[in-house]
Amino acid sequence: MYLGFSLTPFGHHPAAWRGAAEIANLGFEALLAQVARAEQAGLDFVLLSDRLGARPVDDLSPVATPFEPTTLVAALATRARRIGFLAAAATHQHEPYNLARRFASLESISNGRTGWVAVTTGNGEDRDREYVDLVGALWDSWEDDAFIYDKEKGRFFQPDKMHVLNHKGEHFSVRGPLNVSRSPQGKPVLAQVLTDENRALAAHAAEIVFLQSSSPTGAEEAASDFIRSLEAADRRRDARILANLVPFIAATQTEAQALHDALQAVEDISKQPLSGAILIGTPIAIADSLQQWLEAGQIDGFAILPPTLGMADLFLAEVAPELQRRGLIGRTKAGSTLRDYLNLPRPAYPAATWERAS
Amino acid sequence: MSGDRKMRLGAFLMAGGHHIAAWRHPLAHAQAGVDIDHFVALARIAERGKFDMIFVEDAAAIRERNSDMASQAARSTAFEPLSLLAALAVNTSHIGLVATASTTYNEPYGLARSFASLDQLSGGRAGWNLVTSASELEAENFASSGLRPHSERYERAEEFADAALAIWDGVEDGAYLPPGGADFTDRAKLHPVHHRGKHFAVEGLLESPCSPQGRPIMVQAGASDVGKELAARTADVVFAASQTIDEAKAYYSDVKARLAKYGRQIDDIKIMPGISPIVGATEAEAKAKYRALQELIPDAVGVALLASYLSIQDLSSYPLDGPLPDMPETNLIQSRQQLIIDLGRRENLSIRELARHFAGARGHWQVAGTPAQIADAMEERFSAGAADGFNVMAPIFPSGLEDFVTLVVPELRRRGLFREAYEGRTLRQNLGVGVPAKR
Numbered sequence: 001m002y003l004g005f006s007l008t009p010f011g012h013h014p015a016a017w018r019g020a021a022e023i024a025n026l027g028f029e030a031l032l033a034q035v036a037r038a039e040q041a042g043l044d045f046v047l048l049s050d051r052l053g054a055r056p057v058d059d060l061s062p063v064a065t066p067f068e069p070t071t072l073v074a075a076l077a078t079r080a081r082r083i084g085f086l087a088a089a090a091t092h093q094h095e096p097y098n099l100a101r102r103f104a105s106l107e108s109i110s111n112g113r114t115g116w117v118a119v120t121t122g123n124g125e126d127r128d129r130e131y132v133d134l135v136g137a138l139w140d141s142w143e144d145d146a147f148i149y150d151k152e153k154g155r156f157f158q159p160d161k162m163h164v165l166n167h168k169g170e171h172f173s174v175r176g177p178l179n180v181s182r183s184p185q186g187k188p189v190l191a192q193v194l195t196d197e198n199r200a201l202a203a204h205a206a207e208i209v210f211l212q213s214s215s216p217t218g219a220e221e222a223a224s225d226f227i228r229s230l231e232a233a234d235r236r237r238d239a240r241i242l243a244n245l246v247p248f249i250a251a252t253q254t255e256a257q258a259l260h261d262a263l264q265a266v267e268d269i270s271k272q273p274l275s276g277a278i279l280i281g282t283p284i285a286i287a288d289s290l291q292q293w294l295e296a297g298q299i300d301g302f303a304i305l306p307p308t309l310g311m312a313d314l315f316l317a318e319v320a321p322e323l324q325r326r327g328l329i330g331r332t333k334a335g336s337t338l339r340d341y342l343n344l345p346r347p348a349y350p351a352a353t354w355e356r357a358s
Numbered sequence: 359m360s361g362d363r364k365m366r367l368g369a370f371l372m373a374g375g376h377h378i379a380a381w382r383h384p385l386a387h388a389q390a391g392v393d394i395d396h397f398v399a400l401a402r403i404a405e406r407g408k409f410d411m412i413f414v415e416d417a418a419a420i421r422e423r424n425s426d427m428a429s430q431a432a433r434s435t436a437f438e439p440l441s442l443l444a445a446l447a448v449n450t451s452h453i454g455l456v457a458t459a460s461t462t463y464n465e466p467y468g469l470a471r472s473f474a475s476l477d478q479l480s481g482g483r484a485g486w487n488l489v490t491s492a493s494e495l496e497a498e499n500f501a502s503s504g505l506r507p508h509s510e511r512y513e514r515a516e517e518f519a520d521a522a523l524a525i526w527d528g529v530e531d532g533a534y535l536p537p538g539g540a541d542f543t544d545r546a547k548l549h550p551v552h553h554r555g556k557h558f559a560v561e562g563l564l565e566s567p568c569s570p571q572g573r574p575i576m577v578q579a580g581a582s583d584v585g586k587e588l589a590a591r592t593a594d595v596v597f598a599a600s601q602t603i604d605e606a607k608a609y610y611s612d613v614k615a616r617l618a619k620y621g622r623q624i625d626d627i628k629i630m631p632g633i634s635p636i637v638g639a640t641e642a643e644a645k646a647k648y649r650a651l652q653e654l655i656p657d658a659v660g661v662a663l664l665a666s667y668l669s670i671q672d673l674s675s676y677p678l679d680g681p682l683p684d685m686p687e688t689n690l691i692q693s694r695q696q697l698i699i700d701l702g703r704r705e706n707l708s709i710r711e712l713a714r715h716f717a718g719a720r721g722h723w724q725v726a727g728t729p730a731q732i733a734d735a736m737e738e739r740f741s742a743g744a745a746d747g748f749n750v751m752a753p754i755f756p757s758g759l760e761d762f763v764t765l766v767v768p769e770l771r772r773r774g775l776f777r778e779a780y781e782g783r784t785l786r787q788n789l790g791v792g793v794p795a796k797r
Binding site: 017019020022023026027028032051052057058059060061062064065066067068070071072073074075076077078079093094095097098101102104105106108109142147149151154155156157158159162164173174175176177179180181 | 379381382383384386388389392393394398417418419420421425426428429430431432434435436437438440441442444445447448449463464465467468471472474475476478479495498499500501529533534536537538542543545548550561562563565566567654656
């Protein structure tokens, strides 16, 4: 079972900040403490979503962190060295070269533990596809062994292992190469939050998809649909399908239900629906539900969207160790990259597809 | 000059060193460009020396079109500056963090947002070195339209700077309310930007508290007339490349004289020329260090670099031991080009000599000598109205920076020219530039 932890200052529930809105929670050290607990609990990655990636806002949000996600990953990665980071960034807010470069830089900073959650507009399928393919090609600007650092001969890299892209597409024109060497894990991991609009693109390129369905049944249907889309795109079952999960956790089932009801009563959450399946129960009951779901269904794991920080702590301190005891989480092979954590293959260098350097 | 005026120091970081051949030196760490632990170590050396800031330059492209030439220099793989400095921010406590970013290949909202994040991560130590990007290789990574003319780039930069400042000023201090109340924010302290200009449309607000230093520091290195004007209007710090003390004085008084018309005081801008110091225990040792580095420069690399500073395609068809050919004026980095041409004529230098000279410190002022000699040279310019401080470009990392901190900084302190301890926690406090009025 693969597990990610979605990072917010107070919790994912829009009412979670009430009574808890210490401004220190917005700061780096408080966020790092959450990441350190997730790392300690053996989770595979932290997920940094981006409300501003969808559109700029005119009020401050209690659900958003005050940091641009890729910038925050750079800071977190040097202080938490055994967990991956997936950061959202929108294709309509960054030039492809800048975005490819930012993530390549994060790969160097984290030693290969990052991924890009590609936020696409949905109304520009062709543009999004060209964008995602172009970014992937920029990440292949250098072969894995291009840089040789030969002081004696004065040769820093092997010129024939640098590849100029000369991309001229319908939407973008980019010469390349990227001015960052190839990632320690080949390329950053590409992820998408699955929607009706981006299913074809996700089936073409995504290595992780997040399902936002509000119930396990809905998530299973979405997983089956996506697997059919993968097959239609001639891909093996080689993407990680993760269901977003909003676990309301307390020591007793009654208490968990009461906390859920109290939060839901605070404000009209139909304006800001929770983007995952809701589970309500004790730590053991939640672990049972996750195990049953994993064993019976098509999904590979979960992105945990804790409704409050208290419930985040309960998940990490009680649910995750229970999953560990049952042998459901825990890394099966050695390695220190996000691909290693997720058992995703390292992409081979696509030598055959390149024009030679001009 | 007042007796307690202190010098500002920046540590200009660059992979294995500023010297073009530094990576080949036995002491150099050749993989430095993308080694985060190397950069954390450099930032901590500079912080131990109580430098005001570290600084990183930027180009959104490789630096050399010819791949054989590019492959002989260490500049084709590097960190993107904002992500690098975000990582350094949480591994340091007092030093300022200044990243270069282009107004030509970014949008105001996204860039202002990344700098606001860096500012929050560092507790108010972020600065933005605004550049307009003059290289064709960069232009080719962002469109088929080619490089924009100098004047158009600056027009866009002016509007970009104003939009970024408005975005940073959009959230007042205290906009996030204390716990226990009915509201998360105080809407009276939020000022969403609704900007529609010639180059940009900007809507909305940063989801970030007000900057701990009021606003990130603005840095400029423009040396053209329009660049100096933008600096006088918006910058807190100006970097400059001046070879001689007379050039430095002329530049200094020119920029300072422009401040009054924007209602600013002389001390509101700190002018910090680059210096490439080669420190030795004796003068002979320093000169030997310099020669050892110079001998590692392949002629082809030096000449290609010189050509790129002159913004011309190729110099290799001219005799290496002859003078520079006559140059047409371009719309590129006009001031840097003139500086090179002037030096060549003044000192009667051949292409090879100029190439070696510029390859060493890329057009900046080089001083090789003992700690006292380097301090003398810095003090002379500092006292003569040529500099408020210096951007220190160690020829080789980490040893060149370590030498400066261990040997030259104590000498500057003995003379009362440099701080013993940081004055504050934000870059603005340490630089001694006031918090600007909100717009």
